[in-house]
Amino acid sequence: MTLPATDTTPRVSWYATDVTLNLPAGQDTSLGLTISDNPSRKYRAEIFVNGWDMGNYVNYVGPQHRFPIPNGVLNPDGDNDIKIAVWNLDGSTGGLGTVALTNYGSYASSLTVAQNGSPRYNGAKYKMPKAPGSSVDLQVPGSVSPGQQFTATATVSVPVDGAAAKDVTAALNLPAGWTASDSTPASVDKIVGGESATFTWSITAPTPVAKVNALTATATMQQSARQTTASDERVVGAIPPLPPAGNDQISDLPWLSSTNGWGPVERDESVGENQPNDGHPITINGTVYAKGLGTNSPSDVAVYLGGTCSEFTATVGIDDEKGNAGTVTFSVVLDGKVLTTTATITGSSPAVSIDVPVTGGQVLDLVVGDAGDGNGNDHGDWANPVVTCAG
Ligand SMILES: [Ca+2]
Ligand SMILES: [Ca+2]
Numbered sequence: 001m002t003l004p005a006t007d008t009t010p011r012v013s014w015y016a017t018d019v020t021l022n023l024p025a026g027q028d029t030s031l032g033l034t035i036s037d038n039p040s041r042k043y044r045a046e047i048f049v050n051g052w053d054m055g056n057y058v059n060y061v062g063p064q065h066r067f068p069i070p071n072g073v074l075n076p077d078g079d080n081d082i083k084i085a086v087w088n089l090d091g092s093t094g095g096l097g098t099v100a101l102t103n104y105g106s107y108a109s110s111l112t113v114a115q116n117g118s119p120r121y122n123g124a125k126y127k128m129p130k131a132p133g134s135s136v137d138l139q140v141p142g143s144v145s146p147g148q149q150f151t152a153t154a155t156v157s158v159p160v161d162g163a164a165a166k167d168v169t170a171a172l173n174l175p176a177g178w179t180a181s182d183s184t185p186a187s188v189d190k191i192v193g194g195e196s197a198t199f200t201w202s203i204t205a206p207t208p209v210a211k212v213n214a215l216t217a218t219a220t221m222q223q224s225a226r227q228t229t230a231s232d233e234r235v236v237g238a239i240p241p242l243p244p245a246g247n248d249q250i251s252d253l254p255w256l257s258s259t260n261g262w263g264p265v266e267r268d269e270s271v272g273e274n275q276p277n278d279g280h281p282i283t284i285n286g287t288v289y290a291k292g293l294g295t296n297s298p299s300d301v302a303v304y305l306g307g308t309c310s311e312f313t314a315t316v317g318i319d320d321e322k323g324n325a326g327t328v329t330f331s332v333v334l335d336g337k338v339l340t341t342t343a344t345i346t347g348s349s350p351a352v353s354i355d356v357p358v359t360g361g362q363v364l365d366l367v368v369g370d371a372g373d374g375n376g377n378d379h380g381d382w383a384n385p386v387v388t389c390a391g
Contacts, residue, residue: 008094012087015096023076028109032068033082035059037097042089045096049073050081051118059095066102071113133162133224134191136170136232138217143237146207152180154217154232156188157196165191165221165228170199173216177206191221209238240304245391249291250382256304256363261375262296270294270319271379282381284317284351289383294319297328297378299368305361309389312358314366316342317351319379324348326377333365334358344371351383358387 007013023029033047037059045057047067055067074080088094137155144150154170168188172180181202188197199217218231243253251267258265263274271294272279282289292314293301316330324347331341332354339356358364364387368380 007086007096008088008092010088010091010094012085013094013096015084015086015099017082019080019082019101021074021076021078021080024106025077026108026110027106028071028111029076029106030068030071030104031074032066032102032104034066034100034102035097036065036100037095041093041095041097043086043093043095044089045087046085048081048083048085050075051120052116059097068104072116075115131159131162132230133228134158134165134219134221134230136217136219136230138215138232138234140203140215140234140236143239144205144209145239146209146241147205148209148239149202149204152201152203152215152217153198154183154200154219155196155198156191156219156221156230158191158193158223160194162193163224164193165223168197168219168221170217170219172201172203173218174203175210175213175215178213178215179204205236211238213238239306242304242306242308242391243387243389245389247386247388250301250303250366250385250387251291251293253303253387256302258299258301260295260299261370261378265299265301266294268292270321270381271296272321280319280321282383283320284315284381284383286320287351287383289315289381291384293366293382293385295368295380295382297368297370297375297380299366299380301366301382303364303366303387305358305364305387305389307360307362308391309361309364309387310357310359311355311388312339312364312386313353313355313388314385315351315353315383317345317349317381317383318347318377319381322347322377322379326379327371327373328378328380329369329371330354330380330382331365331367331369332356332358333367334361335363341369345380347377 035057039060042060047054049069052073086096135157139153141150158165170183183199183201191197213236216233218229220229264276266279268291269279270282279294282292318326326347328345329342332339342352370378
């Protein structure tokens with residue numbers, strides 16, 4: 001087997017050869033294709049035999065240098081077409097190296113294997129899809145508040161070489177509870193190639209509004225005497241409600257998210273066991289607190305402040321339900337920035353007061369860490385965690 005040349009230019013090169021075999025009848029002979037080269041040369045190769053992809057060779061990595069070619073792919077008594085696509089990874093050390101057919105051995109056998117023709121190229125299957133005759137671009141806010149009213153626009157465009165669109169209308173598909181005005185305009189007589197038209201709606205989000213809302217605009221038109229459509233979908237998120245004006249207990253507010261090391265974070269009770277609502281009154285060193293969060297490290301409660309709050313205060317410690325056991329740290333994080341972290345607090349530590357400004361912050365995270373020694377007995381309590389907000 002010979003190669004015409006070694007081409008080291010940085011591109012894909014195809015190496016092709018025909019091999020006529022006349023292997024002895026009545027024997028099962030196994031052949032493979034072996035590529036050998038200096039591993040400092042940087043290229044990859046895809047190996048095809050009789051149209052079948054036999055594998056990918058990476059000269060500078062290996063480890064595979066031998067690619068068996070099963071009978072049924074290889075024709076032992078006739079012509080074989082071997083093609084190797086090589087792409088060089090730099091401008092000087094490309095391939096291809098030495099390529100050889102290797103005999104793995106012959107065994108007397110009555111076995112005969114039928115040839116399996118590879119699938120031919122299917123021009124219809126792989127042809128480029130037809131360019132769409134029109135497109136829609138829907139514009140809506142990324143997220144909205146409950147009950148918020150906003151304007152949505154859908155721009156319908158016809159490509160430069162597209163057929164003119166006539167009698168164009170546009171409709172919105174909204175999630176349950178959302179309402180929209182009729183479109184302005186109600187319809188457009190004609191959009192010629194290279195032009196566009198914009199439809200607008202006044203939309204009102206429901207109260208409450210779901211976290212994820214898919215809105216779709218679909219334009220319907222006549223193009224080349226046929227009715228065609230084009231559409232665009234956008235996802236609108238929800239802005240959580242702002243904390244009410246005054247001093248708000250975190251356990252009375254909705255949370256953006258919460259994570260906990262043992263069951264869920266509990267509201268106004270200790271974490272207890274790993275089921276919801278199985279805790280006890282929050283108690284730190286004999287003092288009982290009616291309000292607060294019962295956690296087990298590692299824990300994180302995220303609350304939306306929306307830039308309307310000024311101060312966060314809390315009293316923290318390990319709940320008495322674990323005696324003197326447990327070691328934790330408490331951190332207050334505002335928009336990803338740590339405002340304060342306590343020293344390690346143990347089950348016998350006194351309660352610790354936290355008081356930090358949160359002015360202008362959007363998202364508050366109350367984080368309980370395991371103090372580096374695992375989370376056994378780490379029943380951290382946030383007693384009276386309060387944000388002071390303008391509403
Ligand atoms: Ca629990
Ligand atoms: Ca711990």
